[in-house]
Amino acid sequence: MTPEPRELASVASPSHPFSGSYDPADVTFLLKPVRLAPTPVAEKERLIQSGARHYSEMISAEKLPSAAYLEVFRRALARNKARFAADVLTLAARLAERPGGVTLVSLARAGTPVGVLLARALHAPHYSVSIIRDRGIDEVALRFILERHPAASVVFVDGWTGKGVIARELAKAVAAFNARTGAGLDGGLWAVADLCGAAAVAATADDYLIPSAVLGATVSGLVSRSILNADVVGPGDFHGCLFLREFAPHDLSRAFVDEVFAAMTTPTPPAPIDAAGLRQRSAAFLAAVRDRTGVRDENHVKPGIGEATRVLLRRVPDRVLVRDQASPDVEHLLVLAREKGVPVEVDAGLPYAAAALIKELDG
Structure with missing residues (x-):
């Protein structure tokens, strides 16, 4: 995949829509x-x-x-x-x-x-x-x-x-x-x-x-x-x-x-999602992280690959947690952590593939 030169859509006036760099038919x-x-x-x-x-x-x-x-x-x-x-x-x-x-x-x-x-x-x-x-x-x-x-x-x-x-x-x-x-x-x-x-x-x-x-x-x-x-x-x-x-x-x-x-040719076979079980898992994870790290604000705990990525790209990370350091799905997190000098901890019992903690600042 390589970028293609395209004419960008015009920028909106204060309350008028625009399409960014997408085709206007898309969004x-x-x-x-x-x-x-x-x-x-x-x-x-x-x-x-x-x-x-x-x-x-x-x-x-x-x-x-x-x-x-x-x-x-x-x-x-x-x-x-x-x-x-x-x-x-x-x-x-x-x-x-x-x-x-x-x-x-x-x-x-x-x-x-x-x-x-x-x-x-x-x-x-x-x-x-x-x-x-x-x-x-x-x-x-x-x-x-x-x-x-x-x-x-x-x-x-x-x-x-x-x-x-x-x-x-x-x-x-x-x-x-x-x-x-x-x-x-x-x-x-x-x-x-x-x-x-x-x-x-x-x-x-x-x-x-x-x-x-x-x-x-x-x-x-x-x-x-x-x-x-x-x-x-x-x-x-x-x-x-x-x-x-x-x-x-x-x-x-x-x-x-x-x-x-x-590539959108065949949908994923339907599978039931246990929402109540997922909510319990999330609550247990947050409680475990609080007990283990002493983090004071739940907003500083970011479970999941997507949220961990955002922390590394946009915030001041304290650490990254990964379930399996050899998983290709966390390779980009390891690259970012290495580039930014952020410690990585491996926890085989992690309920998510990855998570990140935002550094809590004093004062």
Whole structure:
């Protein structure tokens, strides 16, 4: 897979949609491209943990992957493409059973490639919107969608769950929105991999490497994670993002979904998911980590390959836990940990393939 030179879609005006580096037929980002000075990762961590700033008010500069890391991504895609494609197709088959059509609303950014693939499979409209822990979902975006599509058709999709924080945030925010507006949206989350029993529907509960989890903007339409800072996002605006045009020569967003979509031929055989058991497993894991490490804030414990990757890419990691250091699915975590000098601990009893802890700062 090599980046192809393409003309980028025009950037949105403050409350108008755009498509990032994707084909406009694949997704409409309901995000406002903004300019915001980057906050160094260590300073951002200090401000978050001190309570001085919410994480959504700041963003650190995203870096392009190293050559070694990019090669790990290519191997991960070759190895797990068929599994990921089959799982997405399983979700598509379930969605196709719904009466009255589907309007896909992916949670940016991890949900965006999944939404693109589902939209192609179902020939359905697809919007990608912001949801932020402790701040809720972008209601300006919800109103935009509901002006154009029936509420009964809206389905929220994401790549995976970790502890279920975003799934619960979604359910809470949509319930509050419904109570105020009478919209009647379903706040259940559809996910490819549900590790903690928080999704309404999922293709699997396995903690395997979803290939798009390895990268950031260059596999997500060249958009950053979402931003909610009153200096750049007004009351009538969509939540913000950075549009990283400078990464265009390295962009794999279209190539990634093209390659996975071509592999979407056979869905994963249906298998029951024990949501209650997954919730118990998640709670037991968090309790064990607290007892073992003394971590004070559950937000600093990130179970699962996808969440562990985010910690290494965006936060100040304390350590990485892996169940099997020889597993190809954690190879990228070992590369990142080596590049950043983060200790790796092997725990054969880990209920997930990997997890990461954010370093707790004093003061």
